[in-house]
Amino acid sequence: MLEIKNLHVKLEDEDKQILKGVDLTVPAGEVHAIMGPNGSGKSTLSYVLSGRDGYEVTEGEASLDGESLLEMEPEERAAAGLFLAFQYPVEIPGVGNMTFLRTAVNAQRKARGEEELSSAEFLKLIRQKAATLKIDSEMLKRPVNVGFSGGEKKRNEILQMAMLEPRMCILDETDSGLDVDAMRLVAEGVNALRSPDRAFLVITHYQRLLDHIKPDVVHIMADGRIVRTGGPELALEVEQNGYGDLLAEVG
């Protein structure tokens, strides 16, 4: 489903190379995890895939279902089925969470040539999805992420994912700043969406999220490259020995 080949990325305004040849393939139905030390380029990869400004792809490519992502606008990638749960969800004062979600859902449906949801249909859907994430109606009415706790922001990201039903979901450190209960809710939200025609790329610094969201494949990223790929046991290795040994091994 997601195919990344030899991706090289530098900052647009600076002569700084961040991704130095990333190769990664995530087939439909699978959950892949990317682990790696801070600064290794994990968030950059997620931003480049979803189309954020400020980065320049100098080499390589990335495609979703065979369609090249890199020339698309961010909203086109979203409509094509890509979703990024942000490491730091953005606060948007004055725009209701509900209004935002409805705008997003209907914009995507429109872009795909589908019929927009009516108010009633939308309400029904969001109430049901919010309930499973323990997001109350008051939180839905508040401005996007404003005054939300860290955990509430992350749950709100998962709610957006559940409403938008993307096929390729990237989660960037969705576990950071979550207590055990919130982590369980988030993981349940993700697991509920697992399906044969949907894939996940779970970026995390720690192993603990992977106790709840069982990955099929684990990649280790360091200094802008994927340096190791293995099964779930790789995450346990990181947990026990840290990145030091692993990276030393790779050289």
Add this chain to the structure above:
Amino acid sequence: MMADTAVLAAQVPAVEGKARPGDAALAARLEALDLPRGGFTRSAREDAAQRLHAMGLPGARDEYWRYTDPAPFNAARPQPVELAADATTLFTGIERLNIVFMDGRFDAAASDALEAEGVQIESLAAADAKTDHWAAGLYGRLEASGQVPVKRPFAVLNTLAAAEGVLIRVTGKPSRPVHITYRRSAADADVCLHHVVKLEDGAELTLLETGSIGARSNVVIETDLGQGARFHHISAKRANDPKLGLGHIFVRVAAEALFKSFTLTVNGLMMRNEAVIEIAGDDAVAHIAAAVLGDGDIGRFHHDDTVFITHAAERCESRQVFKKVLKNGAEGVFQGKILVKPGAQKTDGYQISQGLLLDEGSQFLAKPELEIYADDVKCSHGSTTGALDETALFYLRSRGVPKERAIVLLVLSFLADALDEIEDQRLRDDILGRLEDWLTARAGNPGKA
């Protein structure tokens, strides 16, 4: 009317010594006006004539006019401007008492009967035939007391020259808002209006203003709020109207009274709105807010809000929220002052002014000032100028919201604090809807940026 001009001109004290540079301009400015003689307003007009000649028109060197060029307002006559067709309507779903002005004249046939429970309304032109009137103590008087410490010559000119306006005295709590609609047909209408609004103790009123006043307008509103009175003012003039507009609102707020004013501006040529608010009684509240959208491509856009709030009593709250969205070389100005007089303890004064620049050619200039002579007060002010938040824009787009729509949402987000100052939800929704329509229509044509 020439005779009247002569009467007032005769009262002008002979200028001692050499003529000042602006004297000829002032003479030409007055010459172009029909100065009414006035009935109950007569002494106020005579007083204004004296004051105006003493202070003269503002000049380019005037500190208070540092960011806005007074020349188009000093000119004897405005340039004629074409008026775009009037497509939008506001507040039509709400029951109102309608007052209509056409080219600056009260239009009785187009207005509702000026009768409602708990409120007395008259046109100034009609009322000024009388020599005795409840408004005699206010007309030109609040304006005159608002001339210290800064001079506001165009307000003085207005007191002198305005033949038209409305006089509203509220004794109860009328169920309907009073809605003044301005219409114009003449391309060169140079309009001077003077409204007086008095709320007796405990009275309540919502005043709405919409429409297009003139090619050039000079409007003064004097507002006197009695103890515990509540006054809401919402102004949303015609969008895309290529006008020169000057407005002054002078407000006196008694104990426990509440004053709230919100102004929406969507394009135009040059506008300056001055608010002079004196909080005179304890435990009173005064809020003033504005949301401004300016596109320099539609016409030159220069919008100046100049606010002076005086706290002269204890435990009062004032709040200024000014937001301007500017593009294609548009200019926004904010000058706002909070003066806390000795003894005005427990004052809570807040002021925020923000410019959102949608391109590099636009600019926002802010001059916030605090002057505090009491020790137990809480006053804060902040001013920011910035571009759209790229992170927020990306966040919205990453959810599938198209760029143009995302920008509309972020502009509304930026304006939200100002819109929140409209208490009545129906009125707020109406304004918000109009704003959204307008932003969406414009989004398809973002101009040069």
